[in-house]
Amino acid sequence: MTATYPSRMTQTPGAVLQPLDDAAFSRVLVVVAHPDDVEYGLSAAVSMWTMRGVEVAYLLLTAGEAGMQRAPEAAGPLRAREQRAACEVVGVERLTILGFPDGTLEYGLDLRRAIAREIRTFRPDAVVCGAGQVFVEWGLDHADHRAAGLATIDAVRDADNRWVFPGLAREEDLPPWGVSWLLLYATRPTHFLEVSPEAVDKAVASLSAHAAYLADLPWHPAPAEVIPGALAAQGEPAGVPHAVTFAAHRLRG
Numbered sequence: 001m002t003a004t005y006p007s008r009m010t011q012t013p014g015a016v017l018q019p020l021d022d023a024a025f026s027r028v029l030v031v032v033a034h035p036d037d038v039e040y041g042l043s044a045a046v047s048m049w050t051m052r053g054v055e056v057a058y059l060l061l062t063a064g065e066a067g068m069q070r071a072p073e074a075a076g077p078l079r080a081r082e083q084r085a086a087c088e089v090v091g092v093e094r095l096t097i098l099g100f101p102d103g104t105l106e107y108g109l110d111l112r113r114a115i116a117r118e119i120r121t122f123r124p125d126a127v128v129c130g131a132g133q134v135f136v137e138w139g140l141d142h143a144d145h146r147a148a149g150l151a152t153i154d155a156v157r158d159a160d161n162r163w164v165f166p167g168l169a170r171e172e173d174l175p176p177w178g179v180s181w182l183l184l185y186a187t188r189p190t191h192f193l194e195v196s197p198e199a200v201d202k203a204v205a206s207l208s209a210h211a212a213y214l215a216d217l218p219w220h221p222a223p224a225e226v227i228p229g230a231l232a233a234q235g236e237p238a239g240v241p242h243a244v245t246f247a248a249h250r251l252r253g
């Protein structure tokens with residue numbers, strides 16, 4: 001089925017949030033544009049998953065080399081080290097950083113193919129990404145975030161179609177893989193995942209791991225001042241102390 005996305009949202013966006021049924025998850029892939037993108041609350045959900053044995057992998061499409069007050073040649077490796085430290089805090093071992101250009105990430109077939117390759121390699125039950133929107137809760141979203149979100153949404157479908165990017169199967173021995181759940185964050189949610197106080201603490205620590213990056217942003221509040229509040233705000237409509245919310249699309253199963 002290629003004309004439409006064979007997904008179903010189990011409720012209307014904006015209605016009462018439903019708990020995310022993640023009991024069957026064994027592998028989750030998170031796809032973002034930059035180092036630190038997972039660490040603004042999403043890593044609390046990651047922590048909940050890894051604490052019960054779910055394997056979570058991160059795919060970063062750029063090295064974030066254009067995001068600091070120092071040359072890209074220095075910033076890229078530094079941010080990779082800090083991302084690795086952030087991953088360790090929340091129990092993520094598989095971190096892949098691709099070399100697409102930071103700041104000028106473009107939606108396109110190369111990007112979709114690269115993401116589809118990782119989906120077919122890691123074979124996740126769920127993929128988490130941004131929604132690719134211009135407007136987000138905190139304002140106008142970054143162009144790289146929009147490209148990353150849209151390309152990932154499309155790559156989930158590409159990964160499941162043997163006729164799209166046929167070289168992945170033919171030359172790289174990566175047969176199609178169907179993801180069961182597509183979870184979009186930073187958009188109008190349908191589902192929530194309650195996160196424990198320990199997961200909130202780990203989310204704070206994971207953002208704090210980007211120490212040199214944050215030191216380059218003097219206006220940036222301390223992680224402990226922003227992350228618990230952001231997770232509490234997501235928990236409020238669900239009636240729980242802290243949560244991470246998603247627009248959840250069930251693709252199969």
Ligand SMILES: [Zn+2]
Pocket residue numbers: 033034036037142145
């Ligand atoms: Zn970013």
